[in-house]
Amino acid sequence: MSAQEVNFDGLVGPTHNYGGLSWGNLASQASGQTLSNPKEAARQGLAKMKALHDLGFPQGVLAPQERPDVATLRRLGFSGSDAEVVGRAARDAMPLLVACSSAAAMWAANACTVSPSADSADGRVHFTPANLNGTFHRAIEHPTTGRLLRAMFADERHFAHHPALPAVSQFGDEGAANHMRFCRSHGEPGVEFFVFGRSAFDPGHPAPLRLPARQTQEASEAVARLHGLEAEALVFAQQSPAVIDQGVFHNDVIAVSNGEVLLHHEDAFLHGVQALAELRVKLARRGGRLQAISVSREEVSVAEALRSYLFNSQLLDRADGSMLLVVPEECRASDSVWRYLTRLIAAGGPIREVKVFDLEQSMRNGGGPACLRLRVVLDERELRAVNPGVLLDDGLYARLDVWIERHYRDRLNEADLADPQLLAECRTALDELTQLLGLGSVYPFQID
Numbered sequence: 001m002s003a004q005e006v007n008f009d010g011l012v013g014p015t016h017n018y019g020g021l022s023w024g025n026l027a028s029q030a031s032g033q034t035l036s037n038p039k040e041a042a043r044q045g046l047a048k049m050k051a052l053h054d055l056g057f058p059q060g061v062l063a064p065q066e067r068p069d070v071a072t073l074r075r076l077g078f079s080g081s082d083a084e085v086v087g088r089a090a091r092d093a094m095p096l097l098v099a100c101s102s103a104a105a106m107w108a109a110n111a112c113t114v115s116p117s118a119d120s121a122d123g124r125v126h127f128t129p130a131n132l133n134g135t136f137h138r139a140i141e142h143p144t145t146g147r148l149l150r151a152m153f154a155d156e157r158h159f160a161h162h163p164a165l166p167a168v169s170q171f172g173d174e175g176a177a178n179h180m181r182f183c184r185s186h187g188e189p190g191v192e193f194f195v196f197g198r199s200a201f202d203p204g205h206p207a208p209l210r211l212p213a214r215q216t217q218e219a220s221e222a223v224a225r226l227h228g229l230e231a232e233a234l235v236f237a238q239q240s241p242a243v244i245d246q247g248v249f250h251n252d253v254i255a256v257s258n259g260e261v262l263l264h265h266e267d268a269f270l271h272g273v274q275a276l277a278e279l280r281v282k283l284a285r286r287g288g289r290l291q292a293i294s295v296s297r298e299e300v301s302v303a304e305a306l307r308s309y310l311f312n313s314q315l316l317d318r319a320d321g322s323m324l325l326v327v328p329e330e331c332r333a334s335d336s337v338w339r340y341l342t343r344l345i346a347a348g349g350p351i352r353e354v355k356v357f358d359l360e361q362s363m364r365n366g367g368g369p370a371c372l373r374l375r376v377v378l379d380e381r382e383l384r385a386v387n388p389g390v391l392l393d394d395g396l397y398a399r400l401d402v403w404i405e406r407h408y409r410d411r412l413n414e415a416d417l418a419d420p421q422l423l424a425e426c427r428t429a430l431d432e433l434t435q436l437l438g439l440g441s442v443y444p445f446q447i448d
Contacts (some may be wrong), residue, residue: 003116003187003259003379006058008152008390009049009372010108011400011433012042013064014426015101017412018365034364038103039408041361045372046404048357050397052326057316058383059392060152061400062108063433066142066443068423069100072129072140082353083420088116090418099137101417107367108374109177109252110138111145113223116377117158121228124160125382127153128223131164132173134214139167147442155385162226165219173219176374177250178239180257182279184288187378191282192259193235194220195251195269197244204444206270208244215239215250225369234284237275241268254305258323260358261350262292262306265305291350299340308334310341312368315351322352328368329358389438399436403429414446 016038045199089097115166124407132138142164153159183190197213255264280290314326407429
């Protein structure tokens with residue numbers, strides 16, 4: 001049965017702020033405590049979804065999380081009414097309130113790892129929410145993420161949902177940001193390529209010296225087992241510790257793939273020659289032919305790749321069989337990156353077009369086009385089984401645009417997070433959103 005890739009983009013939440021919370025994410029740290037614009041951030045992300053929908057790419061919406069996370073603050077000892085909990089946290093532990101107000105769930109690439117039915121042993125699409133335990137502000141996401149995914153993909157005949165891995169450092173899991181899939185066509189069995197930063201139990205693997213490696217080999221292997229993937233259709237590759245120490249906190253900041261094509265920096269992987277050779281052989285057994293495009297450090301340095309987010313792009317199929325590369329505006333602003341992209345398009349290879357989007361609000365917090373989307377391959381029956389309320393069309397776009405205008409602030413700083421009215425605004429907005437998307441009760445304030 002034919003299948004297609006649907007991108008479910010994270011809708012930026014009403015508390016979008018620059019908390020500088022993500023150690024190892026240089027853009028996030030550089031923007032810490034500056035003024036954000038949640039309304040503009042949400043509209044920039046929604047505009048990308050609509051533009052790609054208009055080009056014929058199927059789009060879905062992943063709802064934001066409830067923030068501030070009052071339930072977590074209560075677990076940390078703050079008591080009283082919800083407004084009092086927020087006020088006491090602001091007075092006594094402002095960094096905790098900032099962390100519990102993060103809108104980082106907007107980066108849907110970290111929501112979970114997805115394996116399509118063509119790859120899994122039971123013929124279902126498998127989802128495992130990422131525990132994200134490398135950072136506190138993201139480690140609190142996965143319970144709500146799991147409920148959202150179940151509300152979006154509810155039919156157990158087609159979809160299998162797993163709990164997040166144990167929330168300990170040995171099983172640090174950052175989701176699809178460290179996962180790629182290669183295939184001849186989306187509906188055929190493919191090869192899943194898991195990238196890890198370190199091994200928890202094997203001292204033979206080197207680790208970065210300065211910045212954290214968030215994904216472990218053991219976590220990647222556990223997800224592959226949960227999803228029922230064949231050993232002959234798996235490749236596990238280690239990310240270069242040296243590039244992690246330069247600020248490459250996820251694989252999707254240094255490599256992007258689609259179908260048989262891999263666009264990557266030459267410094268992306270520790271043992272890149274061996275990993276790509278294994279991938280080439282295993283993909284050939286599935287009837288595919290790897291097309292690896294390596295960007296040399298002479299063409300684009302790792303530092304410039306990070307500044308521009310060249311590799312945190314979306315690589316999408318065009319109707320003529322070629323591919324479209326979706327990049328942030330920062331790529332056009334970089335002389336070396338734009339020269340490279342101009343040469344890439346002129347070369348006549350599989351990537352024939354570049355489309356640029358303004359995602360400045362997300363980029364300042366360290367997330368580009370690829371961070372904002374979760375890739376889900378669905379065949380015709382599976383697509384019909386998806387909750388239709390989360391699939392973008394012109395009507396939903398218009399309703400979401402009005403919803404953003406009604407509920408979002410156009411400026412937010414750290415002090416604003418202590419405003420009890422912000423909590424009320426966010427809950428009102430999310431309660432309405434669950435009705436717009438047909439999600440039911442998924443947020444703690446709705447359940448409790």
